[in-house]
Amino acid sequence: MAELATFEALAVRYGTRTTMRSEVFLHHHLYGETDSPIGMDYYFWVVRNERRTIVVDCGFNERSGGARGRTMLCPPPEAMRALGIDPAEVTHVVVTHAHYDHIGNLDAFPTARIVIAAEELAFWTGPYAGKRLFAHSAEADDIAVLRRLVSEDRVDQVRGHTQLVPGVDLIEVGGHTPGQLVVCVRCKDSLVVVASDALHYYEELDLERPFAHVADLPAMYAGFDLLRELTAAPGRLLVAGHDPEVMHRFVPVAGYESLAVRIA
Structure with missing residues (x-):
């Protein structure tokens, strides 16, 4: 039987915080605007069909989130089970990048293949990951888990544009981190x-406002151009990585309206 090439896609909101606009937009003072509060939500994404379940990122854990003052709304493994997803049956976990809020629960998936850009893995296991401007966004314990999974031959490294499975493509864009990935999912219609953190907020794209934490600014701008290209045609849906607007743009999952939305 040929694998179904269409999927359902969900965004799951597991955490939140309130911060200031000057904390999230690079060189915010250049825009001549008064600083003001802004919400930041934390998501992971589920891509599934009758044959497989793929999780895109897996959130922060209670220790790393608590240490940074983030509000945990529902621990990601618990959120998955609430939505009928057994982490033990997840086939792939796509790591879009290795920041603490995206790889904090890798040990919850005992059999999944972990998929990450080779450039991303090389950076976070290389000599510059410990520099303060990078290290503050990562957790040594999470990187140690990633290293262990590599040693257990459970990590697949990708480059450029890769088909993960029919209907799911990974595109390496860099920018926010050296090997930031974007995930494209073919749904029914x-x-x-x-976008994950290639686009934290929709206004980054609308107003050409890069996020504050960036490894390669020209690559981030090029990523914005690619996102525009990918979503220019009718029937293309763009999902930002941390924007509270995601919970309003898409259809709430019945019974779990504050937890998840069905993108398509």
């Missing part, structure tokens, strides 16, 4: 583009 649409193409869903999960």
Whole structure:
């Protein structure tokens, strides 16, 4: 039986915080605007069909989130089970990048293949990951888990544009981190583009406002151009990585309206 090439895509909101606009937009003072509060939500994404379940990122854990003052709404493994997902049956976990809020629960998936850009893995296991401007966004314990999974031959490294499975493509864009990935998912009537942290907020794209934490600024701008290209045609849906607007743009999952939305 041929694998179904269309999927359902969900965004799951597991955490939140309130911060200031000057903390999230690079060189915010250049825009001549008064600083003001802004919400930041934390998500992971589920891509599934009758054959497989793929999780895109897996959130922060209670220790790393608590240490940074983040509000945990529902621990990601618990959120998955609430939505009928057994982490033990997840086939792939796509790590879009290795920041603490995206790889904090890798040990919850005992059999999944872990998929990450080779450039991303090389950076976080290389000599510059410990520099303060990078290290503050990562957790040594999480990177140690990633290293262990590599040693156990459970990590697949990708480069450029890769088909993960029919209907799911990974595109390496860099920018926010050296190997930041975007995930494109073929759903029944649409193409869903999960930007993850290639686009934290929709206004980054609308107003050309890069996020504050960036490894390669020209690559981040090029990533914005790619996201525009990917979503220019009708039936293309763009999902930002941390924008509270995600919970309003898409359809709430019945019974779990504050936890998850169905993108397509």
